Amino acid sequence: MKGRALGIYAGMAIAFLHAPLAILVAFSFNSGRFTVWQGFSLHWYRAAMLDPQLSEGLINSVVIALFASVISTVIGTMAAYGIWRRSAPVLSGTLYLSLVTPEIVTGVSLLALFEWAFRFLHLQLGLYTVVIAHVAFSIAYVTIVISARLRGYDRTLEEAAMDLGASQWRAFSRVTLPAIAPAIAAAGLLALVVSFDDYVITSLVAGVDSETLPMVIYAMARRGVSPVVNAVSALIVVAFGAIVLISQRLQAR
């Protein structure tokens, strides 16, 4: 009896977590502009595709996410491997700290750094400042995912390779790297998602010509609700869901 009540509650709680997104997706197919169902239509998806601001934001976001995820995956993988060989408390501590630092603080401090550096360099905010910022907060995610994988990895495998005459680099690249490859792919996908999703830090360090998709969506949401935002949101929710599921499958391998 008590077990059943708990089950019903859990079902409601999980529904609470999914309902807002489900409603959003459902109404993206509504032919009307208002929150009353008026029939199925793909009108808002068409409108979203034809919106020049949205497509420009999408291109910027994709470019940033690709660069940021590749760079942070390389750096984070190397860091996780180094920490696995022998602990590096200062670096680990810094990475954890970067995870709990409020995004707004990370954002304004990077803005302060860039503006300070621009006094000496003839540069200005642009896409590259966003990439730098995204790499800075993604390294921690990547390192954690790969560290978790290395924890279950047999240290003697590398030692065996080295006993058989492999250099340390060769032992890493031929033995360890292939073994943790699924985790690296999973971490890369995760970095892609967190980069693509970020609004707070991005909005502070993006140049005037480098609006990302979340920035465009934020501006639209601020102006009021438009079904076009629902359509874009639905596409992002589905894409993110697919990427995260693939990432989790890879982590479980």
Added chain:
Amino acid sequence: MRKIFLLPARFWMALFFAAPLAIVCAYSFLTRGDYGGVELPWVLENFTRLADPLYLAILWRSVWIASLATVFCALLGFPLALFISRAGRRKNLYLQLVLLPFWTSFLIRTYAWIFILRDTGLVNTVLMRLHLIAAPLQLLYNDGAVLLGLVYNFLPFFVLPMYATLERLDPALLEAAADLGARPFATLRRVILPVSAPGLVAGSVLVFIPCLGAYLTPDLLGGGKSVMLGNLVQNQFTTARDWPFGSAASLALMLASALLLAGLMRSRIARELM
């Protein structure tokens, strides 16, 4: 050799995480320039200004809302974690269901609540159609909306560590309690809760930290009326262009988050969970 592997991360984190924080640290002791820049002399005024009634109110509101959000996450998350920990082979499925929305865009999850709560949103439309209300209820742009958004966004942060603790609870303990005649509620209070204290503390800290520094949720759902510390920082760095004061506020926020994390990491709880 090992150092080479650590080098890129050390370089990047030093240059683009530690150095920016150091700059903010320095700015917080400087004076605001005439054109919004920073100037000498060194002062403590930015920190004393945080104690102004106006800013103290924002500080307290942030702590209060974050505390409430933590309590709600604990109340809602504990039974959920308990259920998942007993779900047998379906554990992973339920965990994924809890985590999946968390990975789908923070901005969009918050926007979804605007869509539901606004004057012409789903809740008001349904209530008006049913003739339960004559005029739309003001559901958005108040503390309640911010609280709802925070609980919704950070519930998984509580469920995960809570689940990790409950999962390790030896079922023999529960059987023993039942054999000794404990009613379900007594078992919960005297066996399950004491054993799950580490998860409760860890989950609460993990919810409280991001709620305290929340920016986007109060910005979108509070609509500028329900201002929290994060919004104060953003405002000082953009509209008000008082970087020294914004830096002082950032530092206060950062320090609170770091101390809470350090407390959690140093305690027995972290060792049990990691």
